[in-house]
Structures are given as C-alpha cells and as structure tokens.
Amino acid sequence: MAGIKLINISKSYKNKQILTSFSALINDGSFVLINGPSGSGKSTLLNIIGGIETPDSGEVIVDGKNIRGLRGRERVKLYQKYVGFIFQGFYLDPKLTIAENIALPGLFAKMKPADRKKRTAEISKILGITDSLGKYPAETAGGHAERACIARALFLSPRIILADEPTSNLDKENAEKVLKILQVFQEKTDTTIVVASHDESVRSFATKVITLGEANNENF
Numbered sequence: 001m002a003g004i005k006l007i008n009i010s011k012s013y014k015n016k017q018i019l020t021s022f023s024a025l026i027n028d029g030s031f032v033l034i035n036g037p038s039g040s041g042k043s044t045l046l047n048i049i050g051g052i053e054t055p056d057s058g059e060v061i062v063d064g065k066n067i068r069g070l071r072g073r074e075r076v077k078l079y080q081k082y083v084g085f086i087f088q089g090f091y092l093d094p095k096l097t098i099a100e101n102i103a104l105p106g107l108f109a110k111m112k113p114a115d116r117k118k119r120t121a122e123i124s125k126i127l128g129i130t131d132s133l134g135k136y137p138a139e140t141a142g143g144h145a146e147r148a149c150i151a152r153a154l155f156l157s158p159r160i161i162l163a164d165e166p167t168s169n170l171d172k173e174n175a176e177k178v179l180k181i182l183q184v185f186q187e188k189t190d191t192t193i194v195v196a197s198h199d200e201s202v203r204s205f206a207t208k209v210i211t212l213g214e215a216n217n218e219n220f
C-alpha cells in the first residue's frame with residue numbers, strides 16, 4: 001500500500017525559501033488537497049513528491065521507500081509503478097493521436113504493443129473517450145483532451161496520482177467532472193490522489209487538506 005511521508009522538507013530557489021522543514025503524512029487511498037495562495041510552493045511540493053525536483057534537505061518516503069537513496073533504474077521503476085502525473089494545463093503531445101498519447105507510459109515501460117492496445121481500449125472506455133482515440137489533441141472537444149491526460153496518468157495503474165491545478169483551465173462543469181473522475185478512482189481502486197490547487201471547490205472532494213503559506217507543520 002502506497003502512502004507518502006514527507007519529513008522536514010526544505011526547498012529554496014536562490015535566496016527564496018519556499019518550504020521550511022515541512023512535514024506531512026499522506027495516507028494510502030486518501031484524496032489530499034494541497035492548497036494555499038499562488039507562490040506558496042504547491043507545485044514545488046508536488047514535484048518533490050513526484051521526484052521531478054529534489055528537496056535541499058528532508059526525506060520523501062513512498063510506500064516505505066526513501067526515494068533519496070534510489071538511483072537510475074530503481075528510481076524509474078518506482079515511479080512507473082507508483083506515480084502517475086497529471087500535468088498542469090493537461091499537456092498532450094500535439095503530434096501524437098489521443099491513443100498514442102494515452103499509451104506513452106506503456107511505451108516507456110516497454111509494454112508489448114498488443115498489451116498497450118488492450119490497456120488503451122480499457123482505460124479510454126472507463127473515461128468515455130473511445131471516440132477520440134484516432135484523433136489529434138487539437139481535434140478533440142468536450143473535455144476529451146483533459147480526460148486523455150487522466151487516462152495517460154492512470155495507464156500503468158499507479159498507486160498514486162499527482163495532479164497540478166487540474167481545474168485551472170476548465171469551466172465549473174468540466175472542473176467538477178474531472179474531480180469526480182479522480183474521486184471515483186480513489187474510491188473504487190484505493191488510489192491515493194494528491195491535488196495541488198488554489199481552487200476552493202476542490203476542498204469538497206478532499207479527505208485531507210494540507211495548507212501551505214501558513215504554519216507548515218500542522219499536517220501530521
């Protein structure tokens with residue numbers, strides 16, 4: 001089971017201290033909102049959890065493993081197994097079809113083409129985007145691009161989904177839909193969801209809220 005422990009994380013850029021000895025516990029299967037004003041370090045923290053950025057000091061423990069000690073293949077394997085990232089702005093590669101975009105994690109993980117195809121069909125059915133599989137991102141509508149990003153993040157069935165401002169470019173209705181999809185996954189599959197967002201409407205979906213930009217050590 002894949003909980004996350006953050007212990008005394010500090011991070012600064014140049015002279016600017018973003019996170020100071022920050023600690024928090026993210027329980028397995030929870031839906032956690034990281035909120036706080038713009039510039040408070042939400043994306044930085046999410047990227048540290050996801051291994052995209054390294055803290056200056058402190059430990060990140062994913063499923064009991066300290067990720068600081070992991071290098072090379074071991075690190076890649078951990079992230080393939082545990083972490084799916086939904087990037088800010090729902091970035092998809094415009095030169096790839098929706099199906100190719102969704103299956104990218106499978107390609108990187110060296111899944112066989114037949115297995116990738118099967119998984120693409122399965123996950124796109126769950127997310128209701130089968131119609132768009134052969135299209136390019138620019139040709140899709142009705143929130144299908146956003147859902148394709150979610151499908152890509154879920155492709156390898158990671159235990160943890162990290163999403164940076166997943167509602168920021170969406171109207172209220174589509175924002176609710178995206179959050180609902182994540183919530184249903186969290187409830188059905190016990191996936192841990194961590195959403196960084198300044199959007200207060202995410203709060204009602206969360207089982208725990210971590211607030212940055214205030215006293216940072218009240219999150220255990």
Ligand SMILES: Nc1ncnc2c1ncn2[C@@H]1O[C@H](COP(=O)(O)OP(=O)(O)O)[C@@H](O)[C@H]1O
Nearest residue numbers: 013014018036037038039040041042043044045
């Ligand atoms: N790569 C970077 N280099 C320098 N400063 C950065 C970098 N990334 C973020 N920052 C700064 O760190 C602070 C926190 O940024 P961020 O984590 O993006 O906050 P949030 O997501 O809460 O808006 C901001 O002041 C931002 O300008």
Ligand SMILES: [Mg+2]
Nearest residue numbers: 042043044165
């Ligand atoms: Mg941010």
